[in-house]
Amino acid sequence: MPQLADIEKAAERLQGVIQRTPLLPNLSFSEKHGANIQFKREDLQVVRSYKIRGAYNRISQLTGAEKKNGVVCASAGNHAQGVAYSCRMLEVNATIFMPAPTPKQKVDQVKFFGKHWVDVVLIGDTFDDAYRLAQEYCKKQKAAFIHPFDDEQVIEGQGTVGLEILEDAHDPIDYLFLPVGGGGLAAGVSTIFKALSPKTKIIGIEPQGAPAMLQSVNSGKRVVLQSIDKFVDGAAVQSVGEKTFEICRNQLDEIVTVPEGLVCTTILELYNREAIVVEPAGALSAAALSLFSRQIKGKNVVCVLSGSNNDISRTEEIRERSLLYEGLKHYFIVRFPQRAGALKEFLVEVLGPNDDIVHFEYTKKTAREKGPALIGIEHMRKEDFEPLLERMNSRNYQVEYLNEQPNLFGFIL
Secondary structure: OOOHHHHHHHHHHHOOOOOOOOEEEOHHHHHHHOOEEEEEEHHHOOOOEOHHHHHHHHHOOOOHHHHHHOEEEEOOOHHHHHHHHHHHHHOOOEEEEEOOOOOHHHHHHHHHHHHHHEEEEEOOOOHHHHHHHHHHHHHHHOOEEOOOOOOHHHHHHHHHHHHHHHHHOOOOOOEEEEEOOOOHHHHHHHHHHHHHOOOOEEEEEEEOOOOHHHHHHHHOOOOOOOOOOOOOOOOOOOOOOHHHHHHHHHHOOEEEEEOHHHHHHHHHHHHHHHOOOOOOHHHHHHHHHHHHHHHHOOOEEEEEEOEOOOOHHHHHHHHHHHHHHOOOEEEEEEEEEOOOOHHHHHHHHOOOOOEEEEEEEEOOOOOOOEEEEEEEEEEOOHHHHHHHHHHHHHOOOEEEEOOOOOOHHHHHO
């Protein structure tokens, strides 16, 4: 278990290296939930996530011989940037393994933060491939492997987030919402709160498509998820760490999952109302507030916004997932009679005044009475959906509803 004294020493090491990110009250979320909501803004960190804390704390404590041999890590995102910046500050060479499909923007950021101290190796199709090859390389080179979360010194570094929150909070904190991926942040920060603010209820938040910590806690042992939704990439892991599992199952008061669609709605809400840019994992804690509206009313609440490394190319998918989650966009396969005027009848007789066709794909089939069309319809209000279905059924249209199909995004985006 990490110790309070060791986390305090980590905070001393990090002085002058990291940003002391602000703890800011948020008016709109406070009014929405009837609570005093404050955001710990790790999205404003020097590498745009808290990962620099654990990486620097770990690398700075290597021996002289270990530093000379260099370090190795595997990551497709924030951990790689944290390691790269730490190595630049400490003048330690690093080899960072990233999956070959990693977006160029993320690769460029790692190179930017690490400069000539970092060598990026793009290899394998998945993170698991890159991780395995990084471990093999590490053994051959006798280099230190910097784990993204399952390392005591990494956990201690992440725990400094908790120290800053409690130092900056003016009132006792009733609820603390923490994103959970591999568990490093949750393990470190919960240690601080159990020692210094034991009455605070600590809520761990996972994406619904990757509930590795929740399932592990419920099973009483670490589990490996066979498949995950990787959309919330900063928190979507198949298995949590051994150390972080033991800490989190003893120190988190509750673990809940948040649908990816609600995460997307929250990303857009933070951007449109607050001009706050967060990545999907960075929005987890704020997204979970709506699940606790009754419990937190009138309470002092802190949410950790963990990072802002979001790729603008994902914006369309974020908006799409949000609309589907909110019940404002629906996709159908409609089989039209293959005759002149069939589409016009659909537009006049089926579509309501607030229904807008935003996607339409149709190719006429030969030697068939009916032809399938893929149609996307967007509403102004989610209450418009049931009347639309009723009009389709009353006119005997053959319709297949697609919103709940797992491969939907692969076809429409």
